[in-house]
Amino acid sequence: MTSTDARTADGTPGTGGYAAARSRLLTQGAPPGPPRRAALAALTDQWLAELFAAGTAGTAGTTDAGGAHGVSLVAVGGYGDGALSPHSDLDLLLLHDGHDSTAVAALADRLWYPVWDLGLALDHSVRTPAQARRTAGEDLKAQLGLLHARHLSGDPGLTSALRAAVLADWREQAPARLPELQELCAARAERHGELRYLLEPDLKEARGGLRDITALRAVAASWLADAPREGLADARRTLLDVRDALHLATGRAGDRLTLQEQDQVAADLGLPDADTLLRQVYGAARVISYAGEVTWREVGRVLRSRAVRPRLRALARGAFGRTTAGAPVAERSPLAEGVVEQDGEVGLSRTARPERDPVLVLRAAAAAAQAGLPLSPHAARRLAASVRPLPTPWPAEARDRLVSLLGAGRPSVQVWEALDAEGLITRLLPDWERVRCRPQRTAVHRWTVDRHLIETAVRAAGMTRRVDRPDLLLVAALLHDIGKGEPGDHGVAGERIARDMAGRIGFDRADTTVLATLVRHHLLLVDTATRRDLADPATVRVVAETVGAQSTLDLLHALTEADALATGPAAWSAWRGALVGDLVERVSALLAGDEPAAPRAPVPTAEQERLAVEAFRTGGPVLALRARTEPPAEEPSGEPLGAELTLALPDRPGVLPATAGVLALHRLTVRTAELRTLDLPDAVHDAPVLLLAWRIAAEYGSLPDGTRLRADLVRALDGSLDIAARLAERDAAYPRRRGGTAPPPRVTVAPAASRHATVIEVRAQDAPGLLFRIGRALERAGVRVRSAHVGTLGANAVDAFYVTTSGGAPLPAREAASLARALEQAL
Known part of the structure; x- marks a missing residue:
């Protein structure tokens, strides 16, 4: 113009x-x-x-x-x-x-x-x-x-x-205003989270975003301290480029990179997919976050030294009659060969020679983590510039230092991030690039893949007293998800990668086999405990044959718990922990030579037996609804409180879809569910009582009255309440909005999971009425549901159904495959 x-x-x-x-x-x-x-x-x-x-x-x-x-x-x-x-x-x-x-x-x-x-x-x-x-x-x-x-x-x-x-x-x-600025940055991070881990990050306000760049420039303008400059300009450019594309994709101002916009933004930037986009965003955010950590640490050091200097001068005048010149020199305390502590950071000694000592990087990192101190950015930069590559396989000291670093617990995180910021992690472990900054598109996960692995190691560090080989536990924690991002099952891919990495790290063949087993089967215990009938000897035998030895079982048990705790609040609870513990106890007995007992119905609690007797006496459903007013002390506060619903009624067709449908009509979300039969002493042989134990939560509002639930259940069972029609009417009136695309449901037959029933596994996007549709499809197929194990992880339903013919036998293979296909079509 x-x-x-x-x-x-x-x-x-x-x-x-x-x-x-x-x-x-x-x-x-x-x-x-x-x-x-x-x-x-x-x-x-x-x-x-x-x-x-x-x-x-x-x-x-x-x-x-x-x-x-x-x-x-x-x-x-x-x-x-x-x-x-x-x-x-x-x-x-x-x-x-x-x-x-x-x-x-x-x-x-x-x-x-x-x-x-x-x-x-x-x-x-x-x-x-x-x-x-x-x-x-x-x-x-x-x-x-x-x-x-x-x-x-x-x-x-x-x-x-x-x-x-x-x-x-x-x-x-600046001395007065920089602490105020740091508090603003911390408060903003508390509100908006860490950009480098969010699935829908705010490019400006989240920690590691554009606001932090502004803060770092302000610190530099104060002349009090300066941020590490390496990569900072590129990181800022990356976030600005993404924001530009976001503005044009949405046609409005905004800084939140939502799921529904990520594919378009990635395409506009010439990137192959949304995951590549997020990895670039996360990489930029890590550079900015690390620069911020180092800068604010330096600001604190300078301000502390300014506060201490007048007192030192006064002391000098009192002792010598004059003021000493210059700032006090911090003492160096040795921590390991070539590694010292100075002024609250871990650095290299004056005699250290990184170019001659390839283990020095791990020695310094382990010393810093064990001391609970940050690794000096100057030391990390010097190591990155001059340290020699480790030989293959690693020497024993290098392997031991890696284990010491991982075993330090929470302090290992900041040390690992310092090494990562200088590119040292991928030089030590080239396969780490597979998972670095890789997003996890499930709500149950709170971290990227690489940070999840470090968090798992942090959790595992607190469990090393429970196992004979803590080194294998810590390395397995570091590698258990290394196969994510590879085609197919990430456990299978991870086993192959872990074998190669373990050999290069210096583990012998026997230890490498154990590590590969842990990586391949790191989900075995929790999947089996929550989706299988633990009273079935086949369930226990499959796990025992997989782990092979008690020491491996102990390692897998600890890894399972560490993995779940590092995933997020929804991934672990006292209930899941108890199920896994029960399974481990049964497998331990089998490994010790005790054959598992024949399947038997679990002993009901006093309340369950009371409800079952009442249901048999009245011939109708009897239920108890108990709200959970506070979470148990051992359970994460992130799990919804909801309620526990126990339902007993004489065994009859249609119970599962009717119950699930009534809960869906009342807008109740099923978190977990179990269905099994009880044979009461006074009951006739052909009329057992069904017992259903559910954990439910209201989508919004308060829980419904138990009397209303029972009345609707009676109507659903006698056919006077058309659940399918009511759910369809509600869905038409209030369509649900969903961002992104969910993968299609998958229904499989689990081979050899039980000798007494056919196990059907269902994995699908959780949605209102999902369990109703599954139950109705099973009823239409004419199979009997012997037991059901239903769970919800984030937005995913993971369910297992033990089904038999009307005569109580497992389904023939062809019928089982046909049932799986029918279920997939129904979903």
Whole structure:
């Protein structure tokens, strides 16, 4: 656009030319990146300068360049950086010397209204330099914005004077204001989470986002400390590129990268898929987060040293009659060969030679983690620049230091991240690149794959006293999900990768076999305990044959618990722990030579027996609904409280779909469910009682009354309540919105899972009425459900049904396969 563009009747530059040029730039110009952001900022600068010139034309103090003395237009904040995203705010300050407030107010109108007319977001203020400095002194966010002040038009001297004054104020006030800034960053991280682990991250506000870049620049401007610069500019560019593509994909301002937008953003950036996009975002966030950790640690060190120095000088005057010069020199305390502690960090000694000592990197890392101290960024950088590769297989010391690092517990996380920031992890373990920054698209997981592996090792470190070989437990924790991202079953892929890695790390053949077994079967115990009938000898025998030895079983038990605890609150509970413990106890007995007893019905509790007797006596359903007012002490608080529903009724067809359907009608979510038969002493042989134990939670609102549930269940069983029709009506009236695409359901027959029944496994996206549809399909197939084990992990249903023919025998193979296909079609 030029000054000859169309103007309004009063001479103000028209917005049409700017709008058209802006549209062409965003839709037909360069792809997202620094050149396009700079071009958009330059185009906007020119338009605003013309608006300013037209607004000041003919007024007193007009300059030859079309500007004015005593008034200037200044870009601040993100716009002040000279890079503009498609729908970013225009942060503008109209700066004036206070001589003619009426003329300044009129000028402000001629600037702001054209911006609003175009629908652009505007953050504006009108202030004198004194007012701007006072506001900055009172409002930290305003001060941060002024640190990026950039002159657009008008009196350049006014702008430069303000810039110099604001920078001087900031440097003078930095010792007091930087702790305030750090608190703001911490509070923001608490609200928005860690960008590097979120499935729908906020690119600006989350920890490791664009706001943290602004904070790091402010620290650098204070001259008090500086951030590590390696990779920081690239990380910022990555997040800005993604935000640009997000703005254009949604057509609006926004910083949250939602699931439904990720595929389009990835395509616009030329990336193959959304996972690649997230890995790039996570990688950038890690660089920023690490820079922030190092920078704030340095700020704290400098501020502490400033607070201590006057006291040291006073002591020196008292002892020697004079002040010692310079800052105190921190003492070096040796921690390991070539490794020292100095000033609260772990570094390298003066005699350390990384180029001659390939184990030094692991020795330093282990020493830091064991001491609970951060690894100095200078030491990590020096190691990355000069350390020699480890030989293959690793020497024993290297393997031992890796185990020591993993066994340190929580302090190992920050040390691992320091090594990762310098690229040392993938140099030590090249296969780590497979899982580095890899997202996990299930709600049950709270971390990326690589951080989950470290968190599992942290949990496993607290369980090393429970096993004979803690080193194998810790390394298995580190590697158990190494196959994620590979085609097929990640346990199978992980076994292959783990065998290779264990050999290179230096484990012998026997230990490598144990590690491979742990990685391959790390889900065996929890899957079996929650989806199989533990009273069935076949269940116990399959697990025993898989683990082979008691020592391996103990390792697998500890790994199972550590893995679940590191996954998230929904992955482990006292209930799951008890089931896994029961299975381990049964397998231990079998490994010790005790054959499992024949299948028998579990002994009912007193309440269950009372309900069953009442159901047999009345011939109808009897239920007990008990709300859980608080979680048990041993269960994670993240699990919904909900209620426990126990239902007993004489065995008859249609119980499972009827019960599940009634719960769905009342908008109750089934968390876990078990169904089994009880043979009461007084019952006739052909009329056992069905017992259903459910954990449920209300989707919203309060739990329904138990009397209403029973009344609806009676109607569903006698056919007077058409559950399918009612659910269809509700779904039509209130369609559910879902982001992204869920994989199709999968129904399989578990071979050799039981000698007394056929086990059908169902894995599907959890949804209202899912269990009703499964139960109805099983009823239509004419099979008998001997027992059911239903569980929900995040958004996924993982269910197992023990079914037999009407005569109580397992289904023939062909009928079982046909039933699985029918179930898949029904879902």
